[in-house]
Amino acid sequence: MALPFPAAHPASATDTALSIGLSAVIVAVTGDDPKVLAVRHGGHEQLPSGPLERDHRTLEQGLRNWVERQTHQVLGHVEQLYTFGDRDRRETDGEHAARALSVAYLALVREARPAGDADAAWESWYRYFPWEDWREGRPAVLDAIEPGLRAWAATAPNAGVGSMRAERLSLAFGFGQSRDEERVLERYELLYEAGLVPEGLRERGVELAPGRALLPGVEMAGDHRRMLALAIARLRAKIKYRPVVFELMPPTFTLGQLQRTVEALSGVNLHKQNFRRLIEQQRLVEETGEATSETGGRPARLVRFRREVLLERPAPGVRLPGAGGRR
């Protein structure tokens, strides 16, 4: 029996108008702020991005190309995040639908230069996600978020959907109990579904219920904020089992700086002594012999990343504890 196979498997003629978008979430950390490179274009903020073109050898090449054209930033570590093509990405174009796929990437760079172009600027990512920064304790926005989400769960079309929604809320926001700092995307998607976030509200036919005001937190074009949420989630997860933080650090740094970087990314504070113990016993860094007194208090030793750990330990990373307060 012949299976239903496409005529000539790859390239069976373009039966739909297709375009492939490439977008980059470019992350750097300066001081206490996790930064993302944003460009302003047509009244909106967006991620550096552009369509895949014929002379791009690979997807990643195309991405680097657009980023350099738009921001003059050269990328270091780059990894693919996700390909969006599912929701709200169909646009009617004359009589037949044009489909727009979009491949999102995460890139890490060392220093946040002043971003050559006036239209490209480094922004703290908590500007877009104010509810994700728990370093100063529970963010105030949550006072607006919580009732809004609860109302959304309560007004579900039926009981089944309602309890499903309640479960998702509790999972993502941990109202009451635990909170998982990695579930950035789930949290954003709940806010999106609940209509608490402006993106495409009208197109989706979602109405703001009287009691539900839009949240603070800056919007981005298209689904770029969703991409950013995904990038944050991925990075927060990844620093725990791969030494990627070091991609964001200068060649030599203090343990305090390293800790503040990790805290900036994960949005929580860590117990200082335990953090150092972890880094040292995993032998993630080595001495440079130098020290710096630019940290305010007692001068700190300067260390550098010890690349050899990659070969020694199976999953070297900065494990985060359940909580931990600055002391």
Add this chain to the structure above:
Amino acid sequence: MALPFPAAHPASATDTALSIGLSAVIVAVTGDDPKVLAVRHGGHEQLPSGPLERDHRTLEQGLRNWVERQTHQVLGHVEQLYTFGDRDRRETDGEHAARALSVAYLALVREARPAGDADAAWESWYRYFPWEDWREGRPAVLDAIEPGLRAWAATAPNAGVGSMRAERLSLAFGFGQSRDEERVLERYELLYEAGLVPEGLRERGVELAPGRALLPGVEMAGDHRRMLALAIARLRAKIKYRPVVFELMPPTFTLGQLQRTVEALSGVNLHKQNFRRLIEQQRLVEETGEATSETGGRPARLVRFRREVLLERPAPGVRLPGAGGRR
């Protein structure tokens, strides 16, 4: 200053012949074997796959559609793996290049039905990756792999490349020391680069050196074996921090069956008592009150997955130890 933005950002006209392929790595476990659904087509084995079509609402819908047409299998849990479009995916088509992207998915299904179609069959994934199964101890294929890879590292064009290669080998295969069962993709890619695997050998202009024979392990069409490697890697990683194994289990099962499933997926044996302790103390399962004596020895309690853990623990999963021998 005007930034170089594409004319009308999405859908800036199709400037290249594009086709989007959708491929599925569909996994099930029966008894001791991790199975993948493969279809035979044109002398090659391949994953269920086909191009994205105009009437597919979403990428995932398109995927489910092709899978059902080709294998009559209905998918449960589905997640996106990666979008390939980078290497060897350019095909000359007349005078302008036609680009073929391909979005790979991982799907988990409960039972391995006899696969309605004669051309679609469940195959143990170790058939394609015999070097990944360490349950019976070190796989014999490694005796062929190790010298082949070492030779490849030794014949590098220069010393820098050579030591880089040696480092990658040691990282992926852990010759000498540790081995990380998750690095399935890295291992496959090394074998690919070293020309020890037949895929596209000729196109790549890689020659088999005299001493290096091709390895046992069945080839697949295109880059499907790479996708499978990625799927295995992802699944092996994911069972540790999310309760996805249960997507592969029947509604009720014994701890022994659960353990054998985990071992099948991860390719290593676990210490039985510690495994049960882990599952129980994490409260991943609950009693059904029933028991079964189909396991050969003393009858075993039947348990079921306790969905509530999802709400209780931040990252419930089956953590694997460093090694562990069957006893």
Add this chain to the structure above:
DNA sequence: CTCCCTTATGCTCAGTATGAGCATAAATGG
């Protein structure tokens, strides 16, 4: 020059989790 403030470092201690084994229970097939 001291005292105070700030960040860096050292070290301890109890509670938990992990890796390995010993020992017993309860079926099944000669």
Add this chain to the structure above:
DNA sequence: CCATTTATGCTCATACTGAGCATAAGGGAG
């Protein structure tokens, strides 16, 4: 009834974690 096989219970030493106490060593204010 015994040997074999898988299921379960429990123990023990060690490693890892979460919290905190205590000290060190700069800079700045008075």
